[in-house]
Amino acid sequence: MARDWTRRDVLKMGKGALVAAGLLSLYPLTRYLGSREDAVASPIISFKGELKKGAPWQNIPQTRVWLRRVSGGYQAILATCTHLGCEVRYYPEQREWRCPCHGSVYDEDGRPIRGPAPLPLPRVAVQPAGNGSLRIDTSRKLN
Amino acid sequence: MSQKRGFLNHIRPHGVSEKAMSFGYTFCLGGVSFLAFIVLGLTGILLMFHYLPGAKSGYASVTTLASVIPFGGLIRNLHFWAGQVMVVSVSLHMVRVVRTKSYRPPKEWNWLVGMSLLVLTLVLDFTGYLLRGSQESGAAAAVAVHILTLLPGIGRPLAQMFLGEVSAANSSTLMVYVWHCVALPFLALWLQMFHFWKIRKDGGVRPL
Numbered sequence: 001m002a003r004d005w006t007r008r009d010v011l012k013m014g015k016g017a018l019v020a021a022g023l024l025s026l027y028p029l030t031r032y033l034g035s036r037e038d039a040v041a042s043p044i045i046s047f048k049g050e051l052k053k054g055a056p057w058q059n060i061p062q063t064r065v066w067l068r069r070v071s072g073g074y075q076a077i078l079a080t081c082t083h084l085g086c087e088v089r090y091y092p093e094q095r096e097w098r099c100p101c102h103g104s105v106y107d108e109d110g111r112p113i114r115g116p117a118p119l120p121l122p123r124v125a126v127q128p129a130g131n132g133s134l135r136i137d138t139s140r141k142l143n
Numbered sequence: 144m145s146q147k148r149g150f151l152n153h154i155r156p157h158g159v160s161e162k163a164m165s166f167g168y169t170f171c172l173g174g175v176s177f178l179a180f181i182v183l184g185l186t187g188i189l190l191m192f193h194y195l196p197g198a199k200s201g202y203a204s205v206t207t208l209a210s211v212i213p214f215g216g217l218i219r220n221l222h223f224w225a226g227q228v229m230v231v232s233v234s235l236h237m238v239r240v241v242r243t244k245s246y247r248p249p250k251e252w253n254w255l256v257g258m259s260l261l262v263l264t265l266v267l268d269f270t271g272y273l274l275r276g277s278q279e280s281g282a283a284a285a286v287a288v289h290i291l292t293l294l295p296g297i298g299r300p301l302a303q304m305f306l307g308e309v310s311a312a313n314s315s316t317l318m319v320y321v322w323h324c325v326a327l328p329f330l331a332l333w334l335q336m337f338h339f340w341k342i343r344k345d346g347g348v349r350p351l
């Protein structure tokens with residue numbers, strides 16, 4: 001039963017532990033390096049659904065694009081705070097956009113009225129795509 | 144004593160004095176600092192695979208890294224905390240050197256190298272904080288530029304050289320990025336190798 005542990009045995013064990021730790025880190029490493037989560041997504045977003053004239057801004061789920069219908073056609077706005085990029089939300093009762101991060105507030109049209117935001121919310125191009133849906137190009141900024 | 148001068152011959156020397164082996168003499172604070180530095184190097188390289196410097200991209204890429212990239216949060220936290228550990232352990236290491244009066248000849252060179260390493264560590268920690276690109280980083284960058292420009296004559300060029308066009312709105316400049324991720328770490332690594340070689344030359348402490 002008794003075993004004489006030599007310095008060499010202990011070092012060997014340490015070496016084994018190092019190899020094991022190295023092998024175990026392979027999985028997280030490949031997940032981390034193989035991640036495509038930050039790949040550039042297509043800037044084109046399409047929307048199919050009803051937009052009533054005069055109704056408040058409406059969000060396209062899973063995106064930061066909000067739409068509304070005005071007399072001349074459609075408008076698209078990006079809900080990205082111009083301060084440090086947090087996602088803002090539209091509050092229809094107050095007719096305001098609000099940022100949860102440092103409290104910037106924008107009016108209904110996206111112009112900054114309070115807080116650190118220096119610029120209006122970006123407007124992007126939106127066009128009817130023929131088949132009853134709208135095509136939004138988030139890479140084409142209008143302001 | 145061997146007369147060989149090479150770097151490797153000093154890292155694994157023939158003999159080390161008994162006193163130098165005692166744990167209570169060094170508390171292995173230099174060793175802890177070196178370990179933290181290795182962790183910083185490895186996790187730093189990993190962060191560079193997903194980090195994008197710049198006013199628009201700095202903060203956004205850190206947020207993406209920490210919240211959606213698999214294991215990104217772990218790697219970012221390891222990097223951050225190893226940085227904080229390193230600042231503390233390097234400072235305590237210096238206190239130990241003062242306590243044991245190890246700054247006296249023949250070790251005066253390593254005292255100077257150690258001072259440079261302390262400054263490098265603090266600058267690395269600071270520039271890393273700037274790379275985060277948050278609102279607080281912007282404020283820190285603005286303060287740094289103002290303090291530097293208080294130096295008559297050389298202040299402005301120094302700020303330009305080390306920080307680039309930083310402002311309260313953007314602390315994640317290409318300048319800060321390259322200093323933090325390439326130039327300063329390599330300088331620190333080189334100084335550390337010199338530090339370890341000189342330890343052996345000067346009579347040595349606990350081997351790594």
Ligand code: HEM
Nearest residue numbers: 183184187188190223226229267268271272274275324328
């Ligand atoms: C050795 C090579 C190093 C590389 C390649 C490197 C790389 C990076 C990168 C890419 C970032 C930005 C990502 C982020 O903010 O999380 C960063 C942040 C940072 N670095 Fe380093 N770094 C190195 C060494 C160091 C050292 C020695 C220290 C401190 C003693 C340090 C302290 C920091 C801190 C405090 C941050 C901010 C972390 C955070 O916001 O979570 N780094 N580094």
Ligand code: FES
Nearest residue numbers: 081083084099102
């Ligand atoms: S990011 Fe919106 S207020 Fe700062």
